Amino acid sequence: MAELDPIEDLATEAEEIDELVAGLTPEQWALETPAPTWTIAHQVAHLAGMFQLSGLSAAEPVTFTELMNSLGADFDANVHNSLAEFLNDPPEVLTTRWHFERDAAIKQLSVLPLDHLIPWLVRPIPVAVMIKVGMMELFAHAQDIADTLGTRRVHTNRIWHVAEVAVHAWTFGYLARGMVPPAGGFRFELIGPSGHPRTLGSPDAEQEIAGTAVDFCLLATRRRHRDDLDLTAVGPDANAWLDIAQAYRGPAGPGRKPGQFPKG
Numbered sequence: 001m002a003e004l005d006p007i008e009d010l011a012t013e014a015e016e017i018d019e020l021v022a023g024l025t026p027e028q029w030a031l032e033t034p035a036p037t038w039t040i041a042h043q044v045a046h047l048a049g050m051f052q053l054s055g056l057s058a059a060e061p062v063t064f065t066e067l068m069n070s071l072g073a074d075f076d077a078n079v080h081n082s083l084a085e086f087l088n089d090p091p092e093v094l095t096t097r098w099h100f101e102r103d104a105a106i107k108q109l110s111v112l113p114l115d116h117l118i119p120w121l122v123r124p125i126p127v128a129v130m131i132k133v134g135m136m137e138l139f140a141h142a143q144d145i146a147d148t149l150g151t152r153r154v155h156t157n158r159i160w161h162v163a164e165v166a167v168h169a170w171t172f173g174y175l176a177r178g179m180v181p182p183a184g185g186f187r188f189e190l191i192g193p194s195g196h197p198r199t200l201g202s203p204d205a206e207q208e209i210a211g212t213a214v215d216f217c218l219l220a221t222r223r224r225h226r227d228d229l230d231l232t233a234v235g236p237d238a239n240a241w242l243d244i245a246q247a248y249r250g251p252a253g254p255g256r257k258p259g260q261f262p263k264g
Contacts, residue, residue: 004160006132021095050082135161153192177252185201193213
Protein backbone atom coordinates (compact mmCIF):
# COMPACT_ATOMS: atom_id res chain seq x y z
CA MET A 1 0.00 0.00 0.00
CA ALA A 2 1.36 3.43 -0.96
CA GLU A 3 2.43 5.74 1.87
CA LEU A 4 -0.33 8.10 2.94
CA ASP A 5 0.26 11.86 3.00
CA PRO A 6 -1.71 13.16 6.02
CA ILE A 7 -2.04 16.81 4.97
CA GLU A 8 -2.80 16.03 1.35
CA ASP A 9 -5.32 13.40 2.42
CA LEU A 10 -7.01 15.84 4.81
CA ALA A 11 -7.36 18.43 2.05
CA THR A 12 -8.67 15.86 -0.43
CA GLU A 13 -11.19 14.47 2.05
CA ALA A 14 -12.43 17.99 2.80
CA GLU A 15 -13.09 18.53 -0.89
CA GLU A 16 -15.62 15.68 -0.79
CA ILE A 17 -17.84 17.91 1.35
CA ASP A 18 -17.72 20.51 -1.43
CA GLU A 19 -18.70 17.91 -4.01
CA LEU A 20 -21.61 16.71 -1.91
CA VAL A 21 -23.13 20.15 -1.36
CA ALA A 22 -22.33 21.67 -4.76
CA GLY A 23 -25.46 22.97 -6.42
CA LEU A 24 -27.81 22.27 -3.52
CA THR A 25 -30.88 24.48 -3.25
CA PRO A 26 -31.66 26.35 -0.02
CA GLU A 27 -34.38 23.79 0.58
CA GLN A 28 -31.86 20.96 0.36
CA TRP A 29 -29.51 22.70 2.79
CA ALA A 30 -32.43 22.65 5.24
CA LEU A 31 -33.07 18.90 4.89
CA GLU A 32 -32.79 16.99 8.17
CA THR A 33 -29.98 14.44 8.16
CA PRO A 34 -29.91 11.08 9.99
CA ALA A 35 -28.45 12.99 12.96
CA PRO A 36 -31.68 14.09 14.72
CA THR A 37 -32.42 17.86 14.43
CA TRP A 38 -29.29 18.43 12.32
CA THR A 39 -29.74 19.68 8.77
CA ILE A 40 -27.11 19.64 6.04
CA ALA A 41 -26.33 23.21 7.07
CA HIS A 42 -25.70 22.01 10.64
CA GLN A 43 -23.27 19.41 9.33
CA VAL A 44 -21.21 21.94 7.38
CA ALA A 45 -21.39 24.51 10.17
CA HIS A 46 -20.09 21.92 12.62
CA LEU A 47 -17.16 21.14 10.35
CA ALA A 48 -16.40 24.84 9.96
CA GLY A 49 -16.40 25.24 13.74
CA MET A 50 -14.26 22.16 14.29
CA PHE A 51 -11.65 23.26 11.74
CA GLN A 52 -11.72 26.76 13.23
CA LEU A 53 -10.79 25.26 16.60
CA SER A 54 -8.07 23.00 15.22
CA GLY A 55 -6.55 25.91 13.31
CA LEU A 56 -6.58 28.04 16.45
CA SER A 57 -4.94 25.22 18.42
CA ALA A 58 -2.14 24.94 15.86
CA ALA A 59 -1.58 28.69 15.40
CA GLU A 60 -2.37 30.11 18.85
CA PRO A 61 -2.18 27.34 21.48
CA VAL A 62 -2.35 29.77 24.42
CA THR A 63 -5.50 31.42 23.09
CA PHE A 64 -7.01 28.01 22.39
CA THR A 65 -6.29 26.83 25.94
CA GLU A 66 -7.84 29.98 27.39
CA LEU A 67 -10.94 29.39 25.28
CA MET A 68 -11.24 25.77 26.45
CA ASN A 69 -10.85 26.85 30.08
CA SER A 70 -13.69 29.35 29.65
CA LEU A 71 -16.18 26.72 28.50
CA GLY A 72 -18.69 25.05 30.77
CA ALA A 73 -19.05 21.31 31.36
CA ASP A 74 -22.08 20.87 29.06
CA PHE A 75 -20.57 19.05 26.07
CA ASP A 76 -23.66 19.33 23.86
CA ALA A 77 -23.92 23.06 24.57
CA ASN A 78 -20.28 23.54 23.63
CA VAL A 79 -20.80 21.68 20.34
CA HIS A 80 -23.84 23.82 19.56
CA ASN A 81 -21.95 27.02 20.35
CA SER A 82 -19.08 26.03 18.07
CA LEU A 83 -21.40 25.88 15.06
CA ALA A 84 -23.87 28.61 16.06
CA GLU A 85 -21.87 31.47 14.56
CA PHE A 86 -22.03 29.78 11.14
CA LEU A 87 -25.54 28.40 11.22
CA ASN A 88 -27.51 31.52 10.33
CA ASP A 89 -25.44 32.22 7.23
CA PRO A 90 -27.10 31.66 3.85
CA PRO A 91 -25.63 28.64 2.01
CA GLU A 92 -23.22 30.63 -0.15
CA VAL A 93 -21.78 32.46 2.87
CA LEU A 94 -21.58 29.28 4.95
CA THR A 95 -19.74 27.56 2.09
CA THR A 96 -17.25 30.44 1.84
CA ARG A 97 -16.63 30.45 5.58
CA TRP A 98 -16.24 26.65 5.62
CA HIS A 99 -13.59 26.95 2.89
CA PHE A 100 -11.78 29.67 4.83
CA GLU A 101 -11.69 27.79 8.15
CA ARG A 102 -10.73 24.53 6.47
CA ASP A 103 -7.91 26.03 4.40
CA ALA A 104 -6.57 28.06 7.33
CA ALA A 105 -6.48 25.02 9.61
CA ILE A 106 -4.78 22.82 7.03
CA LYS A 107 -2.18 25.51 6.40
CA GLN A 108 -1.45 25.92 10.12
CA LEU A 109 -1.18 22.17 10.65
CA SER A 110 1.04 21.70 7.61
CA VAL A 111 3.85 23.92 8.97
CA LEU A 112 4.19 21.94 12.21
CA PRO A 113 6.06 18.63 12.65
CA LEU A 114 3.66 15.67 12.81
CA ASP A 115 4.90 14.78 16.30
CA HIS A 116 4.48 18.34 17.64
CA LEU A 117 1.99 18.48 20.52
CA ILE A 118 -0.87 20.98 20.34
CA PRO A 119 -3.69 21.46 22.87
CA TRP A 120 -7.05 19.83 22.26
CA LEU A 121 -10.30 19.17 24.10
CA VAL A 122 -8.94 17.10 26.99
CA ARG A 123 -5.17 16.96 26.60
CA PRO A 124 -2.48 17.86 24.04
CA ILE A 125 -2.25 15.59 21.02
CA PRO A 126 0.32 15.30 18.20
CA VAL A 127 -0.41 17.11 14.96
CA ALA A 128 -0.61 13.69 13.26
CA VAL A 129 -3.47 12.70 15.56
CA MET A 130 -5.22 16.04 15.04
CA ILE A 131 -5.16 15.39 11.31
CA LYS A 132 -6.71 11.97 11.86
CA VAL A 133 -9.37 13.52 14.09
CA GLY A 134 -10.15 15.92 11.25
CA MET A 135 -10.38 12.99 8.84
CA MET A 136 -12.77 11.23 11.21
CA GLU A 137 -15.00 14.31 11.44
CA LEU A 138 -15.04 14.68 7.66
CA PHE A 139 -15.81 11.00 7.14
CA ALA A 140 -18.69 11.00 9.63
CA HIS A 141 -20.40 14.21 8.54
CA ALA A 142 -19.91 13.51 4.85
CA GLN A 143 -21.74 10.24 5.46
CA ASP A 144 -24.67 12.06 7.05
CA ILE A 145 -24.88 14.41 4.07
CA ALA A 146 -24.55 11.57 1.57
CA ASP A 147 -27.24 9.54 3.34
CA THR A 148 -29.59 12.53 3.24
CA LEU A 149 -29.06 13.05 -0.47
CA GLY A 150 -29.02 9.36 -1.39
CA THR A 151 -25.45 9.65 -2.66
CA ARG A 152 -23.19 6.60 -2.73
CA ARG A 153 -19.66 7.36 -1.57
CA VAL A 154 -16.50 5.89 -3.08
CA HIS A 155 -13.83 5.24 -0.45
CA THR A 156 -10.06 5.08 -0.83
CA ASN A 157 -7.15 4.11 1.40
CA ARG A 158 -7.56 7.49 3.12
CA ILE A 159 -9.99 5.53 5.30
CA TRP A 160 -6.98 4.19 7.22
CA HIS A 161 -6.56 7.56 8.95
CA VAL A 162 -10.08 7.19 10.34
CA ALA A 163 -9.56 3.56 11.29
CA GLU A 164 -6.35 4.41 13.15
CA VAL A 165 -7.94 7.16 15.24
CA ALA A 166 -10.93 4.89 15.97
CA VAL A 167 -8.59 2.15 17.23
CA HIS A 168 -6.65 4.72 19.27
CA ALA A 169 -9.97 5.82 20.83
CA TRP A 170 -11.37 2.32 21.39
CA THR A 171 -12.13 3.08 25.07
CA PHE A 172 -14.29 6.16 24.36
CA GLY A 173 -17.51 4.13 24.15
CA TYR A 174 -16.90 2.84 27.66
CA LEU A 175 -15.97 6.25 29.03
CA ALA A 176 -19.13 7.83 27.55
CA ARG A 177 -21.21 5.33 29.50
CA GLY A 178 -19.27 5.30 32.75
CA MET A 179 -18.04 1.76 32.08
CA VAL A 180 -14.61 0.24 32.73
CA PRO A 181 -12.82 -0.93 29.55
CA PRO A 182 -11.64 -4.55 29.56
CA ALA A 183 -7.94 -5.15 30.11
CA GLY A 184 -5.80 -6.01 27.14
CA GLY A 185 -7.83 -4.40 24.37
CA PHE A 186 -8.66 -5.99 21.04
CA ARG A 187 -7.00 -6.98 17.80
CA PHE A 188 -8.56 -5.37 14.71
CA GLU A 189 -8.17 -7.28 11.45
CA LEU A 190 -9.30 -4.89 8.73
CA ILE A 191 -9.28 -4.84 4.94
CA GLY A 192 -8.92 -1.52 3.10
CA PRO A 193 -10.77 -0.44 -0.05
CA SER A 194 -7.84 -1.62 -2.19
CA GLY A 195 -8.01 -5.08 -0.63
CA HIS A 196 -4.92 -4.53 1.51
CA PRO A 197 -5.26 -6.09 5.00
CA ARG A 198 -3.89 -4.55 8.18
CA THR A 199 -3.76 -5.53 11.83
CA LEU A 200 -4.36 -2.67 14.27
CA GLY A 201 -4.74 -2.48 18.03
CA SER A 202 -3.15 -5.13 20.25
CA PRO A 203 -1.68 -7.75 17.87
CA ASP A 204 -1.46 -10.44 20.58
CA ALA A 205 -4.97 -9.86 21.99
CA GLU A 206 -7.16 -12.96 22.14
CA GLN A 207 -10.33 -11.03 21.31
CA GLU A 208 -10.72 -9.79 17.75
CA ILE A 209 -12.88 -7.61 15.54
CA ALA A 210 -12.67 -8.19 11.80
CA GLY A 211 -14.17 -6.78 8.62
CA THR A 212 -13.63 -4.00 6.13
CA ALA A 213 -12.05 -0.74 7.22
CA VAL A 214 -15.05 1.16 5.80
CA ASP A 215 -17.58 -0.84 7.83
CA PHE A 216 -15.39 -0.50 10.92
CA CYS A 217 -15.29 3.29 10.53
CA LEU A 218 -19.04 3.49 9.93
CA LEU A 219 -19.51 1.59 13.19
CA ALA A 220 -16.98 3.61 15.20
CA THR A 221 -18.44 6.94 14.05
CA ARG A 222 -21.91 5.55 14.87
CA ARG A 223 -23.16 6.11 11.32
CA ARG A 224 -24.37 2.52 11.00
CA HIS A 225 -25.79 -0.06 13.39
CA ARG A 226 -23.73 -3.21 13.75
CA ASP A 227 -26.57 -5.27 12.24
CA ASP A 228 -26.14 -3.44 8.93
CA LEU A 229 -22.38 -4.08 8.70
CA ASP A 230 -20.23 -7.08 7.83
CA LEU A 231 -18.17 -7.09 11.02
CA THR A 232 -17.41 -10.11 13.17
CA ALA A 233 -16.21 -10.39 16.75
CA VAL A 234 -14.29 -13.12 18.55
CA GLY A 235 -14.74 -12.99 22.32
CA PRO A 236 -17.53 -11.70 24.56
CA ASP A 237 -15.96 -8.29 25.21
CA ALA A 238 -15.27 -7.74 21.52
CA ASN A 239 -18.85 -8.67 20.69
CA ALA A 240 -20.20 -6.25 23.32
CA TRP A 241 -17.87 -3.54 22.00
CA LEU A 242 -19.68 -3.60 18.66
CA ASP A 243 -22.70 -2.17 20.49
CA ILE A 244 -20.84 0.78 22.05
CA ALA A 245 -18.00 1.57 19.63
CA GLN A 246 -17.36 5.30 19.49
CA ALA A 247 -14.41 7.17 17.97
CA TYR A 248 -15.20 10.59 19.44
CA ARG A 249 -15.44 12.05 22.93
CA GLY A 250 -18.67 13.13 24.55
CA PRO A 251 -22.14 11.59 24.74
CA ALA A 252 -22.76 8.65 22.43
CA GLY A 253 -26.06 9.94 21.10
CA PRO A 254 -28.75 7.61 19.76
CA GLY A 255 -26.67 6.30 16.87
CA ARG A 256 -28.45 4.58 14.01
CA LYS A 257 -31.21 1.99 14.18
CA PRO A 258 -30.85 -1.56 12.84
CA GLY A 259 -32.15 -1.74 9.29
CA GLN A 260 -32.08 2.03 8.89
CA PHE A 261 -29.74 1.65 5.91
CA PRO A 262 -29.28 -1.27 3.50
CA LYS A 263 -26.40 -3.58 4.29
CA GLY A 264 -23.35 -2.94 2.15
